[in-house]
Amino acid sequence: MAKKKEEQAKQPxxxxxxxKKLVVYVTIVNYGQxxxxxxxxxxxxxxxxxxxxxxxxxxxxxxxxxxIVDDRKEIIFSMVKEESVPELKQEIEAFFLASKKNRGxxxxxxxxxxxxxxxxxFFTNTI
Numbered sequence: 001m002a003k004k005k006e007e008q009a010k011q012p013x014x015x016x017x018x019x020k021k022l023v024v025y026v027t028i029v030n031y032g033q034x035x036x037x038x039x040x041x042x043x044x045x046x047x048x049x050x051x052x053x054x055x056x057x058x059x060x061x062x063x064x065x066x067x068i069v070d071d072r073k074e075i076i077f078s079m080v081k082e083e084s085v086p087e088l089k090q091e092i093e094a095f096f097l098a099s100k101k102n103r104g105x106x107x108x109x110x111x112x113x114x115x116x117x118x119x120x121x122f123f124t125n126t127i
Contacts (some may be wrong), residue, residue: 021082022111022123026075027092028054029104034074037104040091043079047125048079079111079123 016103025046027037034051041049056063063071080088085108092106114120 014095019120020113020124021026022079022120023082023085023108024111025080025085025106026077027078027087027104027106028073028075029102031070031074032071033102033104034076036095036102037074037076037092040095041088044080044084044088044091045125046078046080048123050077051075052077081124082110108127 029037036049038049052075054073054075056073058071095104096104
């Protein structure tokens with residue numbers, strides 16, 4: 001048994017470890033709803049999230065026609081394992097359907113490379 005562990009320790013982490021594909025889950029919601037989305041992702045086990053303020057792209061005249069007063073948005077970037085995307089998608093859909101005020105868009109971007117195994121452990125909450 002000890003020899004087997006020594007042999008595994010000599011192998012690169014990619015061959016001995018369980019590396020899962022990661023994606024960046026981007027969620028754009030109206031200003032004030034970002035905390036709820038951050039909590040949702042945190043409760044799902046996501047360790048790395050970044051929240052950024054933004055503005056809608058519609059011009060003032062278009063916003064007046066549509067009756068949009070506030071064009072501020074919150075953009076949440078979350079690093080998640082690809083295997084957890086379907087579950088998170090259901091959670092986000094439920095959040096959007098919970099109230100008419102909960103509006104937004106969510107999508108994923110595949111992460112094709114990452115430098116350093118410690119960074120991978122940080123993003124996957126396996127430190």
